[in-house]
Amino acid sequence: MNPLKVLIVFDKPIPVLKYGGIQRIVWWLGKELTRQGHKVTFLVGEGSHCPFAEVKIYDPEEPLEKQIPEDIDVIHSYIPVMEPLKKPYLVHMESNTKKQEYDINTVFVSRNHAERHHAVCYVHNGLDPDDYGKPDFKKKNYLHFLGKAAWRVKNVKGAIEVAQKSNWRLHVIGGSRVNFHMGFRFTIDPRMRFHGMIGGERKNKVMNASSGLLFPVVWNEPFGIAITESMYFGCPVFATPYGSIPEIVDHESGFLTADKAELIKHLKDRPEYNARQIHERVMEYFSVKQMTESFLKLYERVMNGEQLNPAMPYFEKDSEPKFLPFG
Structure with missing residues (x-):
């Protein structure tokens, strides 16, 4: 694959100082993409800084479309995409938010996570050794x-x-x-x-x-x-x-x-x-290298106009109890 220009969108600051699970995934992905020769731009929360990629500050008051640089090839968003975008994109869903509907290009973080949202596309998270x-x-x-x-x-x-x-x-x-x-x-x-x-x-x-x-x-x-x-x-x-x-x-x-x-x-x-x-x-199975290689395949698919799930993912309200059994 030729080097890509990837925009990673997240509404929190990076890097994280303490635990911050999602922030670390965002950071690791950008770092590994850069290591593999791709150009990464972070569109992230105020207070962010990064030595290996360009950082732009995300403005929640502005439409996302207006904040996307012209030369970007693909967008990897960790926040919901609420409006049509001109550039190919995917939405990386990390948590159990229990929204009713999700973007058709949503990527979940496990097979179970995808199945519970009536979807098929998932990539396991990978850590950086x-x-x-x-x-x-x-x-x-x-x-x-x-x-x-x-x-x-x-x-x-x-x-x-x-x-x-x-x-x-x-x-x-x-x-x-x-x-x-x-x-x-x-x-x-x-x-x-x-x-x-x-x-x-x-x-x-x-x-x-x-x-x-x-x-x-x-x-x-x-x-x-x-x-x-x-x-x-x-x-x-x-x-x-x-x-x-x-x-x-x-x-x-x-x-x-x-x-x-x-x-x-x-x-x-x-x-x-x-x-x-x-x-x-x-x-x-669970390193940042495996995760990044999986996402590169998905970038190629959305850049070719493919949809990542056969239908809009959705979550059925009240389909799961608040607490599962342990006793």
Whole structure:
């Protein structure tokens, strides 16, 4: 493929300083496209800067069409496209927003994510190994939880209970010991260590020494970067089988169940996993290189006038319960 001029549209600032899942995907994609010889322009939130690509500031008060440079070949948007665009484009859908209808060129982040929106087009998220360094496959005697603990769907309470009943120490990344959001929670147990919303080397250090990710979410996880970055460090994943998780975690890289007692028993048995093999699974299937190559194929399709889904994706209201079972 000849070098492309790609406009990446996102309404938040980049780079992200702490966790920021979507921001990191946006950054990694632009960086890898540039590495492969393509020219990237970011149209992103105020306060953004980037050493490898041109940055333009997105104005939410102006139509998107007016903010697109003339020489762009294709647009990769992380925000909804609300008006007709002259340039070929796709919309990258990262979350569970539960809108009623989506653009026909919407790309979801897992097969399950697409199917739940009556669509077929998806690309798994890929991480950039440069952000993580060398994994240490010698593990310590604790598990970690990674996610926004204030979101009840992430189920940090369930993770804490499972860790306590299976006699594991737990490091919680993304939450605090006292929480007032979406229901009061106060965790006394000193075996449960809370790190708050940390990123970069501090977060990597906790994951790199962990014996596994405890991730009993109670919603359909669209993708879950927390899963792949934990697996990058060789951590097996102990989770519920919801959303994209079975696409990422095979039987050699973790244990999936919605039965709390079954998960506790599995962890009590101190199962052995091959940390190096788990790491290699991420490098083979869930790296930024694989993600970018998949998107380049989709760019070619929309530039040829193809539609990425056979019909407009849509989400059926009330088709999913607010919280999926874990008990």
